[in-house]
Amino acid sequence: MLLERGSGIVYVLGAADRGKTTFCRWLSGRLSETDLTGFLDCDIGQSTLGPPATVGLALYRGNLDAPESTFFKFVGAVTPSGHMVQELVGALRLKEKAREEGAPFLIVDSPGWVVEPAAQEFHVRMIDLLQPDLVIGFERGPELEGILVNFRRHPRIRIIECPVPMEVMERKRDWRRLYRFQRFSQYFENAVPHARFLSGLGVHGRMPESFREESWHDLLIALCDAEMMVVVLGLVDRLDLVTGTLTFRAPPHDAHRVATVHVGSLQLDLSNPPGRVVQGNRPRSGRQSTLLDEDGPGPQVPVSPASGGRADRGRSVPDQSG
Numbered sequence: 001m002l003l004e005r006g007s008g009i010v011y012v013l014g015a016a017d018r019g020k021t022t023f024c025r026w027l028s029g030r031l032s033e034t035d036l037t038g039f040l041d042c043d044i045g046q047s048t049l050g051p052p053a054t055v056g057l058a059l060y061r062g063n064l065d066a067p068e069s070t071f072f073k074f075v076g077a078v079t080p081s082g083h084m085v086q087e088l089v090g091a092l093r094l095k096e097k098a099r100e101e102g103a104p105f106l107i108v109d110s111p112g113w114v115v116e117p118a119a120q121e122f123h124v125r126m127i128d129l130l131q132p133d134l135v136i137g138f139e140r141g142p143e144l145e146g147i148l149v150n151f152r153r154h155p156r157i158r159i160i161e162c163p164v165p166m167e168v169m170e171r172k173r174d175w176r177r178l179y180r181f182q183r184f185s186q187y188f189e190n191a192v193p194h195a196r197f198l199s200g201l202g203v204h205g206r207m208p209e210s211f212r213e214e215s216w217h218d219l220l221i222a223l224c225d226a227e228m229m230v231v232v233l234g235l236v237d238r239l240d241l242v243t244g245t246l247t248f249r250a251p252p253h254d255a256h257r258v259a260t261v262h263v264g265s266l267q268l269d270l271s272n273p274p275g276r277v278v279q280g281n282r283p284r285s286g287r288q289s290t291l292l293d294e295d296g297p298g299p300q301v302p303v304s305p306a307s308g309g310r311a312d313r314g315r316s317v318p319d320q321s322g
């Protein structure tokens with residue numbers, strides 16, 4: 001149907017581990033053989049494009065291993081709960097970006113946060129905002145009905161409901177935390193120290209309530225360009241109010257493009273993998289840590305990435321690029 005129409009936006013909906021991402025990538029690959037296709041990764045907890053806490057857009061022509069271009073918007077958290085505005089704005093701006101870049105097809109992979117009323121409201125607003133032509137729901141039983149029922153009489157949005165394929169594997173919450181931790185670790189693997197005068201830069205987001213060092217240390221930030229697209233993510237080392245200097249670790253990047261600093265809500269201690277029980281292994285300043293996700297905090301099961309991250313768990317990190 002999409003190929004016949006020559007264009008279309010598809011919103012793929014479902015709880016965690018329902019086969020959304022696998023399907024999105026298959027569909028993106030199929031459509032990109034014909035025309036420029038955008039893959040919009042809105043699953044900020046289980047990102048497959050770029051690091052978690054960002055909404056990402058990749059534009060493909062033919063080859064899913066080599067996007068023509070990528071763009072990222074920073075949300076600053078790993079679940080949309082409490083960050084719906086940032087996520088909605090990010091998704092809409094990247095949808096516009098895909099159109100500006102001339103992509104007739106856009107496939108939207110959405111967060112697996114679908115059950116509670118706030119989650120349902122989130123997806124209803126995302127669908128209302130993005131105005132997809134198709135909503136494809138992967139579900140076990142009627143778990144998406146609270147969302148889908150709102151669009152059953154919509155004049156343009158068509159809904160397709162699919163049972164979850166038998167082969168789709170459910171993963172444990174610990175796997176998802178570890179995956180997230182590994183995505184962040186990979187992103188910051190080549191990070192080096194940077195210092196930046198804040199004078200003349202926009203600074204916004206979830207500013208810590210205090211300027212105490214522990215409120216800022218390891219805080220996840222995004223340095224963004226004049227259009228508020230992510231240039232690079234950083235982890236704060238220190239904010240020096242006397243000199244107006246922010247020191248942080250970040251991968252190498254073009255510092256001249258940076259126009260704003262978006263302060264996120266996570267303090268990321270990459271020396272401390274999830275599940276390792278150590279003293280002080282708690283989010284500082286009441287902020288989120290990588291330990292929290294859409295399901296809320298769970299029991300601490302000792303797991304180390306070296307022992308359990310990939311190989312030990314059968315099918316592990318989804319095929320990905322970016």
Ligand SMILES: Nc1ncnc2c1ncn2[C@@H]1O[C@H](COP(=O)(O)OP(=O)(O)O)[C@@H](O)[C@H]1O
Pocket residue numbers: 014015016017018019020021022023112165167168169170315316318
């Ligand atoms: N159609 C399918 N056939 C076989 N395995 C699948 C299929 N769809 C998904 N899987 C597997 O199931 C797991 C969860 O799929 P994924 O696409 O990551 O789900 P979601 O994005 O909904 O969390 C992955 O290991 C994936 O490889």
Ligand SMILES: [Mg+2]
Pocket residue numbers: 020021022043046109
């Ligand atoms: Mg997914």
